[in-house]
Amino acid sequence: MNDLNPTNYPVLDVIKQRYSAYQFADKPVEAEKLHSLFEAARWAASSFNEQPWRFIVATKDNPAAYEKALGCLAEANQGWAQAAPVLVLTAVKHTFTYNDSPNRVALHDLGQAAANMALQAADLGLVIHQMAGIEQDKVVSTYNLPDGFTAETAIAIGYPGDSLNDAESKARQRKAFDEFVFGDKWAKASGLF
Numbered sequence: 003m004n005d006l007n008p009t010n011y012p013v014l015d016v017i018k019q020r021y022s023a024y025q026f027a028d029k030p031v032e033a034e035k036l037h038s039l040f041e042a043a044r045w046a047a048s049s050f051n052e053q054p055w056r057f058i059v060a061t062k063d064n065p066a067a068y069e070k071a072l073g074c075l076a077e078a079n080q081g082w083a084q085a086a087p088v089l090v091l092t093a094v095k096h097t098f099t100y101n102d103s104p105n106r107v108a109l110h111d112l113g114q115a116a117a118n119m120a121l122q123a124a125d126l127g128l129v130i131h132q133m134a135g136i137e138q139d140k141v142v143s144t145y146n147l148p149d150g151f152t153a154e155t156a157i158a159i160g161y162p163g164d165s166l167n168d169a170e171s172k173a174r175q176r177k178a179f180d181e182f183v184f185g186d187k188w189a190k191a192s193g194l195f
């Protein structure tokens with residue numbers, strides 16, 4: 003984050019550093035760093051400790067596997083994401099294992115795991131970019147996802163490319179606190195800010 007994206011209040015450095023990169027350096031990501039990213043995801047909180055997230059990972063070291071994953075992204079995302087040396091596809095399990103009942107917070111928990119990964123990446127000098135723009139059915143058929151699982155997002159991972167030309171150089175928009183933190187009535191400012 004640069005001066006164009008100041009925070010109003012102090013936050014962790016990794017929160018300031020994280021941004022969704024469109025440019026990636028032509029450089030592989032070391033296995034140890036990928037281990038740390040998935041370790042960070044692994045330790046996310048989840049309802050009933052279900053850990054409903056699943057990840058499919060592909061690196062450019064294995065071109066066939068990489069192309070297979072890249073082909074599951076929406077075309078618009080393939081354009082820039084193919085510069086990333088690592089692609090991850092995400093999926094979730096929609097029922098709790100302990101009683102087979104629906105897990106209405108499975109996506110929430112995937113989001114927590116992805117956020118952990120994003121902040122760990124920032125700490126390691128990596129950039130990531132999450133994508134909703136994937137072909138969900140293609141992920142299901144390409145990787146034979148079992149019943150009860152859906153394909154959800156993709157994540158491009160790498161080292162920063164030309165960050166001056168990247169999202170870092172643009173003023174990133176955020177809502178004002180009173181637009182999303184409410185007090186004793188819906189949409190009423192909390193008075194905290």
Ligand SMILES: Cc1cc2nc3c(=O)[nH]c(=O)nc-3n(C[C@H](O)[C@H](O)[C@H](O)COP(=O)(O)O)c2cc1C
Nearest residue numbers: 020021022023079131132133134135136155169174
């Ligand atoms: C779940 C999710 C899905 C997203 N989908 C896409 C996408 O398909 N294509 C894209 O270019 N960016 C996508 N983004 C990136 C957002 O546009 C980006 O996070 C947002 O503009 C805020 O910018 P920042 O991440 O740099 O703070 C997605 C982000 C998230 C968290």
